[in-house]
Amino acid sequence: MNLRRAVALSVWWAIPVLAWSQQPSEMKPVTDRLAASIYNGPSMTTLGELADGIGGRLTASPAYVRSTEWAAAKFRSYGIENVRLEPFTIPAGWQRGTASGAMLAPLARPLSLASLGWAPSTPAGGVHGTVVTVADVAPDALRSREDELRGKIVFLDTAKIMAEGYGKALPKLESAWPTFQKAGVLAVIMPDREKNNVLNAHDSLWGAKLVPLPAAEIGMEDAKLIQRELERGPVTIQLTIENKTSGETTVNNVVAEIRGSERPDEWMLIGAHLDSWDFGTGAQDNGTGAISVLEIGRALMLLGKAPRRSVRLALWGGEEQGLLGSYAYTQTHQSELDKCVAVLNTDNGAGHPKGWKVEGREDLKKAMQPWSDGLLKDLNGGDLSLDTTYDTDHGPFVLQGIPALDLWVDMSHYFEIHHKSSDTLDKVDGLDFKAGEAIVAVTAYAIAQSETPIAPHIDHQAVGEILKKAKLEGLLEHVGVWKP
Secondary structure, eight states, X not given: OOHHHHHHHHHHHHHHHHSOOSOHHHHHHHHHHHHHHHHTSSHHHHHHHHHTTTOOOOTTSHHHHHHHHHHHHHHHHTTOOEEEEEEEEESOEEEEEEEEEEEEESSOEEOOEEEOBTOOOOOTTOEEEEEEEEOOOOHHHHHTTHHHHTTOEEEEOHHHHGGGOHHHHHHHHHHHHHHHHHTTOOEEEEEOSSGGGOOOOOBSSSSSOOOSSOEEEEOHHHHHHHHHXXXXXXXXXXXXXXXXXXXXXXXXXXEEEEOOSSEEEEEEEEEEEOXXXXXXXXXXXXXXXXXXXXXXXXXXXXXXXXXXXXXXXEEESOGGGTSHHHHHHHHHTGGGGGGEEEEEEOOSOSOXXXXXXXXXXXXXXXXXXHHIIIIIGGGTOOEEEOOOOOSSTTHHHHHTTOOEEEEEEOOTTGGGTXXXXXXXXXXXXXXXXXXXXXXXXXXXXXXXXXXXXXXOOOOHHHHHHHXXXXXXXXXHHHTTSOOO
């Protein structure tokens, strides 16, 4: 290590220690007011307006469009003047229609199924054919079976396909679709992962791209029946799917800004995705996150004076299809990202709060510790995790080297409602929800008000080291958002 690099590294590691010269006790009177405003505020009522009043908000759907207009009006009603809809495009639009299916032989019985997202309709009258299992989607393996697959319905054995991990399986799965189409496959089905034939809404490609063939998910028990029958002999099924698809489609993020009182050109961002899947009403994925962003905007405006730095409040579209809205924002605003001091994200449901995930950054954890101990511990938010993920909208900002915090909550019951028809308002614990909101609000104020930034931006190489350690580099390179 040369002398210049040694000095640079010593300064870099010293920054978090020196960073927030203002003590937590000096901010506590204001942050206590913020927390009280959150706990006494209307967030459960507002969540009801979104989840019950608008419902599921599939990206680019009429319901999603209504939700963006509703959210912008909410921001303005709090006195925030700088509110805008920021457009980005997705490759295709998609709206769910109807789906039905049945096993025809060796026995007759209905199947619990739903279309995969961004899949087309079957021809009029549906398709029926014998089922062929595919457990290896490597290109060479599929090419050798083209004649066998022609005119069949493919059953993807996802348990075996995913055994090597999502990051390695996704590229093979995506490359399999053209081969299936070329081979004359009628449709593709895959088993769901929940007991009692409960279905989870999802798609099969990253990035809101249409798949070339009708595709459906089958309830777990029905899928296991098909597999057992295939061990004994041929299985014939019938599928009828009707969806609406369109070409390139414009989607809006909702962005509001509270200008800083002293350093308005420096800014931090609080974000959550507004879109949802369409089985439930998107109450916790991600209604609670979206309402948190709105509610923090309301509470900050009630302080009467903005913090030193500007606070941007963002509600993203296209998260469920691959973090499309937040990624588009980082590309559109590339020239001003150097002024972004931090990003806070919330998208893990309304479980009991723990604190923050610091996305693999030891320096950020060290810088946060005094504030976690001094301001967040009393709110049940004093813990810090080094976990690194690219599973929600903090991810694109992590790739830019920006300090990013993802709200850390108890998720032990989250997957009981995640992407399901059970994701509804009645599952939200109001006290835990408001505790999480208060943690985000207090953290946001501390970062925006502090005299110096919480932590520095890190360079491309340092980001790459974090991604490599988290085994994310290959996946992100494949989907086109990262170059080593």
